[in-house]
Amino acid sequence: MLPEGVRVTASCAIYLFDALQYMVLIVVDICCIVLCRGAFKIRGASNSIFALDDIQAAKGVVTHSSGNHAAAVALAAKLRGIPAYIVIPENAPACKVENVNRYGGQVIWSDVTMESRESTAKKVQEETGAILIHPFNDKYTISGQGTVCLELLEQVPEIDTIIVPISGGGLISGVALAAKAINPSIRVLAAEPKGADDSAQSKAAGRIIKLPATNTIADGLRAFLGDLTWPVVRDLVDDVIVVDDNAIVDAMKMCYETLKVAVEPSGAIGLAAALSDEFKESSVWHESSKIGIIVSGGNVDLRVLWESLCK
Numbered sequence: 001m002l003p004e005g006v007r008v009t010a011s012c013a014i015y016l017f018d019a020l021q022y023m024v025l026i027v028v029d030i031c032c033i034v035l036c037r038g039a040f041k042i043r044g045a046s047n048s049i050f051a052l053d054d055i056q057a058a059k060g061v062v063t064h065s066s067g068n069h070a071a072a073v074a075l076a077a078k079l080r081g082i083p084a085y086i087v088i089p090e091n092a093p094a095c096k097v098e099n100v101n102r103y104g105g106q107v108i109w110s111d112v113t114m115e116s117r118e119s120t121a122k123k124v125q126e127e128t129g130a131i132l133i134h135p136f137n138d139k140y141t142i143s144g145q146g147t148v149c150l151e152l153l154e155q156v157p158e159i160d161t162i163i164v165p166i167s168g169g170g171l172i173s174g175v176a177l178a179a180k181a182i183n184p185s186i187r188v189l190a191a192e193p194k195g196a197d198d199s200a201q202s203k204a205a206g207r208i209i210k211l212p213a214t215n216t217i218a219d220g221l222r223a224f225l226g227d228l229t230w231p232v233v234r235d236l237v238d239d240v241i242v243v244d245d246n247a248i249v250d251a252m253k254m255c256y257e258t259l260k261v262a263v264e265p266s267g268a269i270g271l272a273a274a275l276s277d278e279f280k281e282s283s284v285w286h287e288s289s290k291i292g293i294i295v296s297g298g299n300v301d302l303r304v305l306w307e308s309l310c311k
Contacts, residue, residue: 040068040145040148040171040294040296040297041068041069041071041072041073041135041145042072042075042076043144043145043147043148044069044072044136044138044140044141044142044143044144044145044170044174045063045069045072045073045075045076045133045141045144046072046076046079046144047140047141047143047144047147048076048133048138048140048141048144049061049073049076049077049080049082049133050076050080051140052131056131057080057082057131058082059082059128059129059130059131060077060082060083060084060085060128060129060130060131061073061077061082061083061084061085061130061131061132061133062084062085062086062087062121062124062125062128062130062131062132062133063084063085063086063087063121063132063133063134063135064086064087064088064089064110064117064118064120064121064135065086065087065088065117065135066088066089066091066092066093066096066219066220066222066223067088067092067093067095067096067097067099067100067219067220068096068220068266068297069135069136070086070087070088070092070096070097070099070100070105071096071099071100071102071103071105073086073105073133074086074099074100074103074104074105075103077103077104077105078103078104078105083106083128083130084103084104084105084106085105085106085108085124085128085130086100086105086106086107086108087108087109087110087117087120087121087124088100088107088108088109088110089109089110089111089112089113089116089117090109090110090111090112091112091219092219093219108120108124114210114223114224134226135168135170135223136167136168136169136170136171136173136223136226136229137168137169137170137226137227137228137229138170138228139228141170142170142173142174142177142228142229142232143174143177144174145170145171145173145174145175146173146174146175146177146178147174147178148171148174148175148294148296149162149174149175149178149179150178150182152292152294153178153179153182153183156290156292157182157183158290159186159290159291159292160185160186160187160287160288160289160290160291161186161187161188161189161284161288161290161291161292162175162179162186162187162188162189162291162292162293162294163189163190163191163241163270163273163274163291163292163293163294164176164188164189164190164191164270164294165190165191165192165218165220165221165266165267165269165270165294166190166191166192166199166221166233166237166240167196167220167221167222167223167266168223168224168225168226168229169199169225169226169229169230169232169233170229171294172188172190172229172232172233172237173228173229173232173233173236175188175294176188176232176233176236176237177232177236180236187238187284187287187288188236188237188238189237189238189239189240189241189273189279189284190233190237190239190240190241191240191241191243191269191270191272191273192221192240192241192242192243192269193216193217193218193221193242193243193244193245193248193265193269194216194242194243194244194245195214195215195216195244195245196211196214196215196216196218196221196222197211197240197242198210198211198214198224198225199225199233199240200240200242202225202230202233202234203233203234203237203239203240206234208224208225208227208230209224210224211224216245216248216265217245217248217249217265218245218248218264218265218266218269219265219266220264220265220266220267220297221265221266221269238284239282239284241273241276241278241279241282242278243269243272243273243276243278245265247272247275247276248265248268248269248272249265250272250275251263251268251269251271251272251275252264252265252268254271254275255268255271255295259295261295261298262298263295263297263298264297264298266297267295267296267297267298268295270293270294270295271293271295274291274293
């Protein structure tokens with residue numbers, strides 16, 4: 001469910017990497033670049049907020065996020081004309097905090113841990129009566145994010161493999177549910193940073209693994225799977241490809257230089273996974289001929305990027 005006048009359409013551009021011997025379809029979420037500074041999160045946030053009845057909406061909404069979902073909730077709340085209380089960890093990129101302020105969200109700071117984010121959001125709920133718009137572990141959020149896959153397969157139905165960034169699992173759950181419903185034989189792969197590889201560990205262990213700490217340039221991929229997203233990842237995601245930060249930076253450079261698209265680390269990780277030795281050595285690579293990569297998120301913290309490039 002989206003606000004009147006907002007049309008969500010993914011723009012697909014095909015680039016053939018001869019050295020890799022397969023077609024790569026880079027899926028750039030143009031609607032989200034225009035509406036919400038380059039992140040797919042406006043899909044789930046709008047679906048969640050516009051599904052509220054008037055009594056619920058009047059109380060406002062609250063969420064916790066490192067940035068992109070925060071801005072999306074602030075924007076969707078502004079479009080509906082209701083308050084938005086946004087809990088943001090103190091290490092969030094400044095560009096993402098600026099987006100929340102731009103859309104009129106009220107910023108409430110928390111410590112960097114997920115426990116602090118969640119407890120701060122709960123306190124705001126208790127004080128204001130606001131409705132929680134969870135960044136990933138919510139059916140409306142998941143279904144909203146899944147629309148990017150519906151649009152992709154409507155435009156290019158012959159895709160046989162989709163690579164998706166993974167963190168809390170909202171995006172990949174929506175993509176996997178939509179993709180497998182349309183084509184049960186399609187492969188869905190998760191791309192995850194080495195410094196926050198809880199999803200890979202969870203798949204290996206057969207249960208949710210939460211790390212004591214994360215360390216990655218991909219600031220949007222530091223959350224852990226929830227009780228709604230984990231079963232989808234467990235049952236419908238075929239594999240998790242783990243890449244290091246250097247590979248992510250290389251993929252960002254390719255996006256800039258070849259695709260002419262500004263992509264943040266969390267958005268570039270799918271391309272990094274497709275270029276990785278781990279993927280090229282897997283059976284999936286040899287069985288895939290048309291691969292779709294979800295690239296969404298253009299909020300680059302340039303200070304971090306330049307420091308990474310200069311190491």
